Amino acid sequence: MQKKWITARTFPDVVSAEVCKTKLESEGIQCEIENDELINMNPLNAVAYGGVKLGVKIKDAKKALEIFHQLDAKEIYNVTEEDKKRIENNKLQKIKNYCPNCGSLEIFREPISKRAFALSVLLLGFPIIFKRGKWHCFNCKNNWK
Numbered sequence: 001m002q003k004k005w006i007t008a009r010t011f012p013d014v015v016s017a018e019v020c021k022t023k024l025e026s027e028g029i030q031c032e033i034e035n036d037e038l039i040n041m042n043p044l045n046a047v048a049y050g051g052v053k054l055g056v057k058i059k060d061a062k063k064a065l066e067i068f069h070q071l072d073a074k075e076i077y078n079v080t081e082e083d084k085k086r087i088e089n090n091k092l093q094k095i096k097n098y099c100p101n102c103g104s105l106e107i108f109r110e111p112i113s114k115r116a117f118a119l120s121v122l123l124l125g126f127p128i129i130f131k132r133g134k135w136h137c138f139n140c141k142n143n144w145k
């Protein structure tokens, strides 16, 4: 199976990654922050998770790198306080997931189902990466898909 997405770049924080994502999207490049769920849980640990990873499709990688190069030249990462607020607001508006049991927003989705990963190695001899795992609620301990 061909892997279609690669990590184009890692960032020390979510805001820089979001700025870059917006820029790439405005250039028609589809991209996504790969580990935003982990980072959102604990933004201060972004570095511990290996940084905020911005993924693009392989066919777009070359163009993405050119855009990164232009962005670096413009020092776009020196975002203003206003930019940060705007990005944070956008993020909040995107939160539409909540616990179906108690309505809490204190939820977390496993990035990879480790059990499914281990099982696929056992049964098939090679790992199948499951991109999304189950949701967990910290409030009522509910689990759901």
Ligand SMILES: [Zn+2]
Pocket: 099, 100, 101, 102, 103, 104, 137, 138, 139, 140, 141, 142
């Ligand atoms: Zn709950």
